[in-house]
Amino acid sequence: MVVQINPAKCVACANCVPVCPMEAISIDPSIAGAVINYDECVECSTCYRGMSQEHMNPTLIRAVRRVAKLLRFRFEPEPDVCPTAAFVLDELPWPRIVRRVFSDPLVEHTSTGIHGRGTEEVKTNDVANRVDVGEVGYVIEFGRPGVGVRFHHIQTMTMALAGLGVAFETKNPITYLMTDTATGRLKEELLNEKILSAIVEIKTAVDQVQRVLDTVTLVSKQIDTVVSVGVSTRCDADGNEAVLAPILADLGYSIERAKTNMGLGRVTNAQPAKVAL
Amino acid sequence: MTNTLHRYGSAESFRDDYIIFAIACKGKNDDGAVEKLRTFLRICVEHNPVNIGNSDFSSYRSSSELKPSVHWKRQVAADHDSVIAGVHRRATTAAVFDSREKAAACLRDLVEADLGLSINVATSVEGARQVAGACGIKRHSVEYSLGFTDPHDHLSGRQVLQLSTMCGHGMVSSNMAKKMLDMVREGRRSPHEAALTLARFCPCGAYNPVRAQRLLEESRVQK
Numbered sequence: 001m002v003v004q005i006n007p008a009k010c011v012a013c014a015n016c017v018p019v020c021p022m023e024a025i026s027i028d029p030s031i032a033g034a035v036i037n038y039d040e041c042v043e044c045s046t047c048y049r050g051m052s053q054e055h056m057n058p059t060l061i062r063a064v065r066r067v068a069k070l071l072r073f074r075f076e077p078e079p080d081v082c083p084t085a086a087f088v089l090d091e092l093p094w095p096r097i098v099r100r101v102f103s104d105p106l107v108e109h110t111s112t113g114i115h116g117r118g119t120e121e122v123k124t125n126d127v128a129n130r131v132d133v134g135e136v137g138y139v140i141e142f143g144r145p146g147v148g149v150r151f152h153h154i155q156t157m158t159m160a161l162a163g164l165g166v167a168f169e170t171k172n173p174i175t176y177l178m179t180d181t182a183t184g185r186l187k188e189e190l191l192n193e194k195i196l197s198a199i200v201e202i203k204t205a206v207d208q209v210q211r212v213l214d215t216v217t218l219v220s221k222q223i224d225t226v227v228s229v230g231v232s233t234r235c236d237a238d239g240n241e242a243v244l245a246p247i248l249a250d251l252g253y254s255i256e257r258a259k260t261n262m263g264l265g266r267v268t269n270a271q272p273a274k275v276a277l
Numbered sequence: 278m279t280n281t282l283h284r285y286g287s288a289e290s291f292r293d294d295y296i297i298f299a300i301a302c303k304g305k306n307d308d309g310a311v312e313k314l315r316t317f318l319r320i321c322v323e324h325n326p327v328n329i330g331n332s333d334f335s336s337y338r339s340s341s342e343l344k345p346s347v348h349w350k351r352q353v354a355a356d357h358d359s360v361i362a363g364v365h366r367r368a369t370t371a372a373v374f375d376s377r378e379k380a381a382a383c384l385r386d387l388v389e390a391d392l393g394l395s396i397n398v399a400t401s402v403e404g405a406r407q408v409a410g411a412c413g414i415k416r417h418s419v420e421y422s423l424g425f426t427d428p429h430d431h432l433s434g435r436q437v438l439q440l441s442t443m444c445g446h447g448m449v450s451s452n453m454a455k456k457m458l459d460m461v462r463e464g465r466r467s468p469h470e471a472a473l474t475l476a477r478f479c480p481c482g483a484y485n486p487v488r489a490q491r492l493l494e495e496s497r498v499q500k
Binding site for chain 2: 017018019020021023044046049050051052053054055056075076077078079080081085103105106120121122123124125126127128131137139141143144145146147196197213216217220221224225226227228229230231232233234235237238239240241244245248253254255256257258259260261262263264265266267268269270
């Protein structure tokens with residue numbers, strides 16, 4: 001099924017409660033154990049993998065906790081430890097498996113062969129040339145940090161962007177889940193699935209920047225999540241970028257941070273020989 | 278993945294935050310990528326990074342076999358060697374540096390090594406420009422972060438965001454960041470211990486425990 005908490009092992013220490021990025025774990029006093037809200041859980045495995053484990057005897061720990069509670073004695077354990085290794089990870093069926101693929105950075109997107117959010121973006125632009133001179137690439141990310149997103153929210157954005165006539169990046173997991181890139185519609189059975197985050201990638205000509213960003217801002221107000229945007233472009237032959245930054249400044253964006261491709265990549269694979277016709 | 282792009286903070290707050298990462302492009306330069314990625318990390322380690330990662334685990338990670346004594350004395354040391362040995366597939370490998378000088382020195386060696394992999398630097402716009410300039414590199418492409426749009430008021434406060442967004446995959450929860458801020462303010466954990474606790478949740482090695490420690494130290498005196 002899914003990430004589970006073994007009730008025979010859980011001692012209700014609550015260390016896992018703040019660990020969950022989706023606030024999907026809580027302590028149920030009626031069973032004296034931690035429970036997972038499976039509608040909110042995105043199968044990111046943070047509870048299972050991020051926490052260190054001891055293998056203490058649950059009966060012993062419960063007895064110690066009862067005595068400590070009676071005496072109002074507060075033992076302060078390491079905050080990232082599950083004392084009884086109570087979390088269990090199981091196989092997931094379709095479509096729930098999509099939650100794990102988009103939320104657990106250690107799981108590969110089979111559509112692109114990439115882990116994480118499944119796209120190379122501009123990081124390999126020096127060899128892939130995804131964003132060429134005169135073009136602007138956009139990575140529109142939903143759900144991060146710590147909010148999550150359902151696919152129907154993403155579809156609201158992809159349909160609005162499709163209406164602008166933009167080009168969706170083909171090597172991107174969200175594009176792969178579209179039934180029609182002309183409309184931006186996603187697979188129906190996924191629409192209510194919740195994930196930690198996802199990225200929609202498009203590119204346009206430089207003169208479309210304001211139009212795209214205005215649309216993203218407008219649609220962001222309609223969908224109940226958080227949206228973060230990255231915009232990329234090529235530098236000139238001297239390594240300078242004086243095209244996109246001034247446009248963004250004119251639009252009122254304060255640019256603090258960037259990811260810079262240093263241009264050290266090159267094609268090193270043996271390329272297939274061209275066949276003369 | 279925009280794992281390192283949308284860190285929360287001003288450009289000045291990234292003065293001790295320089296991430297260099299290597300990635301191979303599928304079908305273009307991924308033949309023999311595993312050994313090249315290991316070489317990349319070996320070069321980085323020579324310049325004293327504060328964390329490295331191979332997309333499966335980082336220099337600081339959780340353990341499945343802790344002993345009870347850990348609650349009184351927890352030995353935590355960066356384990357770079359395991360990360361390098363653990364590279365087994367084409368994936369993003371990253372190293373985090375706490376100064377521009379270290380990042381520039383590392384990049385200089387990477388230029389010389391000529392691995393053929395794509396090398397990116399994530400930090401402030403100006404910081405990356407200076408690192409490139411110090412190495413005589415002409416930048417190829419830039420991806421600017423426009424930050425977060427949060428019209429529904431979901432996000433936590435500045436101090437929490439600065440800590441939680443250092444794991445771009447969202448594995449460091451806002452509540453865990455807040456818990457560490459509270460524990461430090463109440464004197465229940467040192468900033469160093471709290472920073473390493475947060476770093477253990479980020480499997481990619483992009484988390485910067487030195488910046489986290491500084492932010493936690495600053496939180497003790499800020500209102």
